Amino acid sequence: MIQELIAFGILGVALLYLGRKFFYKKKKNNDNCGTDCGCG
Amino acid sequence: MSNENINVALIGNPNVGKTSVFNALTGLNQQVGNYPGITVEKKVGFCKLPNHAKANILDLPGTYSLNASSMDENVVIELLLNKNDKLFPDVAVVVTDVENLKRNLLLFTQIKDLEIPVILAINMADRMAYKGISLDISHLEEQLNTKIALISTRKKQGIEELKQLIMSYKNLSTEPCLNASSMDPDYFGGLRKTFPNELVYKLWLVITQDVNFRGIEKKEILSEHRKSDSELKRMQQKETIKRYQFINDVLKVGQTIDKESARDFGTKLDRILTHKVWGYAIFFGILFLIFQSIFSWSEVPMDLIDSAFGWMSTAVQEHMPPGVLTDLISQGIIPGIGGIVIFIPQIAFLFLFISVLEESGYMSRVVFLMDKIMKRFGLSGKSVVPLISGVACAIPAIMATRNIENWKERLITILVTPFTTCSARLPVYTIIISLVIPDERVLGFLNIRGLMLMALYAAGFLMAIFAAYIFNKILKVTSKTYFVVEMPNYKLPLLRNVGINVVEKTKAFVVGAGKIILAISIVLWFLASYGPGDDFNNADKIVTAQISKSDAAVSQQELDGHIASYKLENSYLGIAGKVIEPVIKPLGYDWKIGIAVLSSFAAREVFVGTLATIYSVGETDEQDPIREKMAAERRPDGSKLFDLPTGISLLLFYAFAMQCASTLAIVKKETNSWKWPAIQFAIMSAVAYLAALTAYQFLQ
Numbered sequence: 210m211i212q213e214l215i216a217f218g219i220l221g222v223a224l225l226y227l228g229r230k231f232f233y234k235k236k237k238n239n240d241n242c243g244t245d246c247g248c249g
Numbered sequence: 250m251s252n253e254n255i256n257v258a259l260i261g262n263p264n265v266g267k268t269s270v271f272n273a274l275t276g277l278n279q280q281v282g283n284y285p286g287i288t289v290e291k292k293v294g295f296c297k298l299p300n301h302a303k304a305n306i307l308d309l310p311g312t313y314s315l316n317a318s319s320m321d322e323n324v325v326i327e328l329l330l331n332k333n334d335k336l337f338p339d340v341a342v343v344v345t346d347v348e349n350l351k352r353n354l355l356l357f358t359q360i361k362d363l364e365i366p367v368i369l370a371i372n373m374a375d376r377m378a379y380k381g382i383s384l385d386i387s388h389l390e391e392q393l394n395t396k397i398a399l400i401s402t403r404k405k406q407g408i409e410e411l412k413q414l415i416m417s418y419k420n421l422s423t424e425p426c427l428n429a430s431s432m433d434p435d436y437f438g439g440l441r442k443t444f445p446n447e448l449v450y451k452l453w454l455v456i457t458q459d460v461n462f463r464g465i466e467k468k469e470i471l472s473e474h475r476k477s478d479s480e481l482k483r484m485q486q487k488e489t490i491k492r493y494q495f496i497n498d499v500l501k502v503g504q505t506i507d508k509e510s511a512r513d514f515g516t517k518l519d520r521i522l523t524h525k526v527w528g529y530a531i532f533f534g535i536l537f538l539i540f541q542s543i544f545s546w547s548e549v550p551m552d553l554i555d556s557a558f559g560w561m562s563t564a565v566q567e568h569m570p571p572g573v574l575t576d577l578i579s580q581g582i583i584p585g586i587g588g589i590v591i592f593i594p595q596i597a598f599l600f601l602f603i604s605v606l607e608e609s610g611y612m613s614r615v616v617f618l619m620d621k622i623m624k625r626f627g628l629s630g631k632s633v634v635p636l637i638s639g640v641a642c643a644i645p646a647i648m649a650t651r652n653i654e655n656w657k658e659r660l661i662t663i664l665v666t667p668f669t670t671c672s673a674r675l676p677v678y679t680i681i682i683s684l685v686i687p688d689e690r691v692l693g694f695l696n697i698r699g700l701m702l703m704a705l706y707a708a709g710f711l712m713a714i715f716a717a718y719i720f721n722k723i724l725k726v727t728s729k730t731y732f733v734v735e736m737p738n739y740k741l742p743l744l745r746n747v748g749i750n751v752v753e754k755t756k757a758f759v760v761g762a763g764k765i766i767l768a769i770s771i772v773l774w775f776l777a778s779y780g781p782g783d784d785f786n787n788a789d790k791i792v793t794a795q796i797s798k799s800d801a802a803v804s805q806q807e808l809d810g811h812i813a814s815y816k817l818e819n820s821y822l823g824i825a826g827k828v829i830e831p832v833i834k835p836l837g838y839d840w841k842i843g844i845a846v847l848s849s850f851a852a853r854e855v856f857v858g859t860l861a862t863i864y865s866v867g868e869t870d871e872q873d874p875i876r877e878k879m880a881a882e883r884r885p886d887g888s889k890l891f892d893l894p895t896g897i898s899l900l901l902f903y904a905f906a907m908q909c910a911s912t913l914a915i916v917k918k919e920t921n922s923w924k925w926p927a928i929q930f931a932i933m934s935a936v937a938y939l940a941a942l943t944a945y946q947f948l949q
């Protein structure tokens with residue numbers, strides 16, 4: 210029981226992390242872009 | 250003026266010998282202090298000129314341009330913009346290095362725009378003969394609208410001439426040498442109207458640099474002449490390009506570099522390393538050696554890592570109480586981390602070599618050598634480094650594109666780099682090649698399997714170049730190039746710099762890609778370990794019933810294997826494999842391969858591991874158990890599943906498909922948009938599908 214709880218907790222963290230990484234958009238200027246890339 | 254000293258400011262890029270000129274002019278008459286309120290060093294000296302005239306020499310901090318980015322550069326701009334400063338120069342001496350005139354002249358043209366008298370001091374004249382450089386001084390003086398002193402502080406030449414020029418500074422022209430405001434005549438015309446008493450270039454500096462300037466506020470100018478930050482940035486870039494174009498034109502006539510007559514060792518070495526034939530031969534020779542070493546040196550640590558993680562999994566399985574968490578750790582998390590750590594040796598070795606090549610100055614020669622060829626495909630000479638680094642891993646390779654100035658070339662490099670064969674593809678290639686390509690030799694010594702592997706590397710590289718060519722044709726991205734090939738002097742690489750570089754790049758991979766790979770392995774494990782419906786939940790009973798019906802004698806181990814495989818078939822992942830079966834059937838794959846291919850879209854290195862689970866490889870004593878199982882796998886009609894057509898189709902699919910979530914994430918980060926990773930994913934998957942389809946249908 211406790212094992213399942215922790216395991217699914219880890220799954221939750223993993224999903225949350227992936228979700229943040231891929232879908233959560235940060236509006237942040239990227240210094241590494243050229244100024245003409247239209248991404249500033 | 251006779252009893253007033255002439256104020257002279259020495260300005261120049263770092264390392265041009267400005268301090269040496271200062272010492273030559275002032276001797277021991279120096280005072281060192283700080284600028285009021287800040288810690289930037291202020292050096293003032295005193296110099297006797299001919300005819301009893303005297304000069305105060307101010308040595309300003311070294312600066313690359315008037316685009317202030319540091320406190321040092323701000324000091325320079327603030328002084329030059331403030332006529333009321335008591336140090337404001339009557340004349341500026343811009344010191345340059347004869348070997349780096351092109352780069353050094355950028356600052357000169359900017360100072361010239363401030364309409365103060367400027368003398369151009371070209372230092373290190375003693376190096377000219379070594380380097381085969383000759384200058385047409387009168388042409389340069391005319392084009393740059395200035396007076397030139399050709400000096401060598403080392404040989405103590407030209408200093409008197411410089412003093413003479415300083416003394417007669419009133420004869421110098423204060424006209425700019427190029428008209429920078431022509432890049433946007435309307436805007437600058439407007440500025441001129443609003444502030445008729447101010448220099449347009451001064452206003453421009455106030456707008457673009459955060460400098461204090463008495464009497465004019467940035468806000469005041471911008472309130473009447475609005476420009477957004479990105480517009481301003483773009484205009485600044487335009488300005489730089491314009492200046493470099495002008496300098497190029499001037500130097501084309503005013504400077505000749507005759508490499509043949511150069512005598513120094515570096516130039517002789519350059520002549521070989523950038524030679525039309527030898528240059529390429531040496532470069533490819535070095536590449537060959539690097540790859541040989543990477544793969545042979547990494548073998549031992551990789552095997553060690555592999556067995557260490559295998560041991561850890563077993564230990565966890567044995568010592569933790571049985572349960573979901575134990576399984577997750579031993580089958581999901583530990584192999585997940587192992588899948589990251591195993592690439593560290595290759596990546597570290599690769600970056601060790603690359604940073605040695607960069608530090609020694611050789612890489613700049615390669616960039617120079619390759620630039621012409623790469624340009625034809627829409628790439629830059631600097632794309633060579635990412636394309637080579639891609640052999641280890643696309644993630645650090647894509648980060649290595651940051652020094653490509655031209656945005657379009659950088660974008661294309663980012664888009665095509667994942668085609669190069671990264672080390673994650675290697676385990677897939679190795680196992681499939683060993684299944685479908687016979688272990689034979691041609692011509693007595695060439696191993697066919699080795700040739701196949703090489704062909705796959707070549708295919709990846711050629712596809713990258715071809716894709717770049719197409720992208721170059723269709724991408725509508727405007728950008729300008731101002732490629733300044735800097736040829737740094739050869740030097741022995743500093744161990745410290747190399748070490749830092751290797752650690753940083755490796756860390757970027759482990760931290761950047763590692764977390765994603767780990768998270769995905771965890772999710773995959775759950776998808777493979779849970780399923781809907783009775784088939785999944787009652788797998789034990791169903792399989793046991795089937796087996797006891799068939800009367801076959803099976804060991805407990807085999808039984809466990811069958812149950813695991815049945816479970817996987819009915820897990821969420823297995824169901825997904827069945828759903829895509831119609832799509833992948835024309836490529837020669839069944840649903841099991843489908844699962845492996847699907848999970849590989851997270852990270853391709855999970856392919857072999859997933860197949861191992863699917864074919865329920867238990868703990869057996871056989872050598873190479875996965876390979877054996879794969880070789881024994883049959884289609885419903887009894888033919889071998891992993892035959893030549895399916896094998897080649899799989900190899901091509903893995904060669905071209907974008908199966909790496911971490912790379913997509915890094916592309917998103919570097920391009921700051923979802924558009925490019927999406928395009929990349931779509932195009933690469935389409936290419937992979939078509940290639941695999943063609944191969945299978947043709948070979949079948």
Ligand SMILES: Nc1nc2c(ncn2[C@@H]2O[C@H](COP(=O)(O)OP(=O)(O)O)[C@@H](O)[C@H]2O)c(=O)[nH]1
Nearest residue numbers: 263264265266267268269372373374401402403
């Ligand atoms: N060959 C040669 N080297 C010089 C000459 N003037 C300066 N250098 C060298 O250039 C390097 C940078 O000089 P420095 O005066 O410190 O440059 P700064 O950074 O511009 O102040 C030093 O190693 C000097 O010895 C010169 O006329 N000829």
